Amino acid sequence: xxxxxxxxxxxxxxxxxxxxxxxxxxxxxxxxxxxxxxxxxxxxxxxxxxxxxxxxxxxxxxxxxxxxxxxxxxxxxxxxxxxxxxxxxxxxxxxxxxxxxxxxxxxxxxxxxxxxxxxxxxxxxxxxxxxxxxxxxxxxxxxxxxxxxxxxxxxxxxxxxxxxxxxxxxxxxxxxxxxxxxxxxxxxxxxxxxxxxxxxxxxxxxxxxxxxxxxxxxxxxxxxxxxxxxxxxxxxxxxxxxxxxxxxxxxxxxxxxxxxxxxxxxxxxxxxxxxxxxxxxxxxxxxxxxxxxxxxxxxxxxxxxxxxxxxxxxxxxxxxxxxxxxxxxxxxxxxxxxxxxxxxxxxxxxxxxxxxxxxxxxxxxxxxxxx
Numbered sequence: 001x002x003x004x005x006x007x008x009x010x011x012x013x014x015x016x017x018x019x020x021x022x023x024x025x026x027x028x029x030x031x032x033x034x035x036x037x038x039x040x041x042x043x044x045x046x047x048x049x050x051x052x053x054x055x056x057x058x059x060x061x062x063x064x065x066x067x068x069x070x071x072x073x074x075x076x077x078x079x080x081x082x083x084x085x086x087x088x089x090x091x092x093x094x095x096x097x098x099x100x101x102x103x104x105x106x107x108x109x110x111x112x113x114x115x116x117x118x119x120x121x122x123x124x125x126x127x128x129x130x131x132x133x134x135x136x137x138x139x140x141x142x143x144x145x146x147x148x149x150x151x152x153x154x155x156x157x158x159x160x161x162x163x164x165x166x167x168x169x170x171x172x173x174x175x176x177x178x179x180x181x182x183x184x185x186x187x188x189x190x191x192x193x194x195x196x197x198x199x200x201x202x203x204x205x206x207x208x209x210x211x212x213x214x215x216x217x218x219x220x221x222x223x224x225x226x227x228x229x230x231x232x233x234x235x236x237x238x239x240x241x242x243x244x245x246x247x248x249x250x251x252x253x254x255x256x257x258x259x260x261x262x263x264x265x266x267x268x269x270x271x272x273x274x275x276x277x278x279x280x281x282x283x284x285x286x287x288x289x290x291x292x293x294x295x296x297x298x299x300x301x302x303x304x305x306x307x308x309x310x311x312x313x314x315x316x317x318x319x320x321x322x323x324x325x326x327x328x329x330x331x332x333x334x335x336x337x338x339x340x341x342x343x344x345x346x347x348x349x350x351x352x353x354x355x356x357x358x359x360x361x362x363x364x365x366x367x368x369x370x371x
């Protein structure tokens with residue numbers, strides 16, 4: 001008989017975080033997170049999103065063996081933005097057993113209804129920089145650290161439990177070449193002249209650090225109308241700045257200014273997927289070394305974040321951003337880039353990839369169910 005247990009203590013949190021490491025133990029395409037980061041995400045004292053989110057987590061058990069986990073998040077800022085009573089399904093992982101998944105989903109749905117929610121959707125995290133979507137295509141490709149990986153049977157469980165498609169993200173692998181590079185440079189020059197954009201490039205982290213808060217302010221404005229997005233608070237900006245900016249290679253970051261103000265940015269990062277697999281959830285004793293080596297000798301660049309203020313969406317600012325990123329990649333002998341998830345309806349961005357040799361190799365989905 002399977003049972004479900006609410007995650008309350010620190011010991012409970014560690015078991016919740018540890019379950020996927022056993023579930024995916026022999027899966028060569030799963031990229032484990034850092035256990036310490038996951039514990040911080042689930043702890044109100046170390047995750048400022050709890051200031052506007054209510055969350056609960058559960059594990060499923062077969063005797064003394066953990067066989068699944070799930071969480072529920074109510075993001076009050078996002079619900080105010082949409083005018084809906086939405087509850088987020090998050091961090092669901094489970095063995096291929098319909099009784100287990102039914103027990104887990106039934107538990108979180110019951111809680112969401114008790115809290116007054118009328119819709120469950122996800123998988124989604126606390127913010128759009130947290131885990132988003134269920135992988136439904138691309139199980140034989142290594143994901144970026146900004147993406148997700150799941151067992152193929154999850155989709156069947158979701159749909160058998162009454163969940164239907166809400167939105168899809170698609171991901172691409174791009175191969176850069178001289179033709180695309182030259183076309184990008186020509187296009188960037190035209191856009192610069194037409195709009196008077198100023199391009200900022202960086203050589204050191206110290207040069208980049210003063211722009212960290214401004215970058216998140218641009219992100220808030222640029223992503224304001226997108227699904228699942230709520231504004232980053234000052235505390236969240238501080239948290240993510242400290243988390244990401246210390247490992248960024250500033251040479252893969254470009255900022256565009258217009259009349260002295262930030263208008264757009266792109267952040268590329270050397271792929272850490274293989275390094276994270278070697279680290280297996282721990283920075284010590286060798287995880288930190290593997291990550292440093294991956295940052296120093298990149299083979300693939302992950303397109304971590306790109307944002308353009310709404311008033312410049314049709315200006316061609318993105319052409320400048322990608323031209324600058326391409327030039328830096330090619331100068332270092334790197335011709336492979338992984339995009340993060342792009343909504344399948346974002347045809348403007350997707351059309352940009354026609355300039356490259358590309359494959360659309362992964363798809364992830366957000367599901368929705370009326371409660």
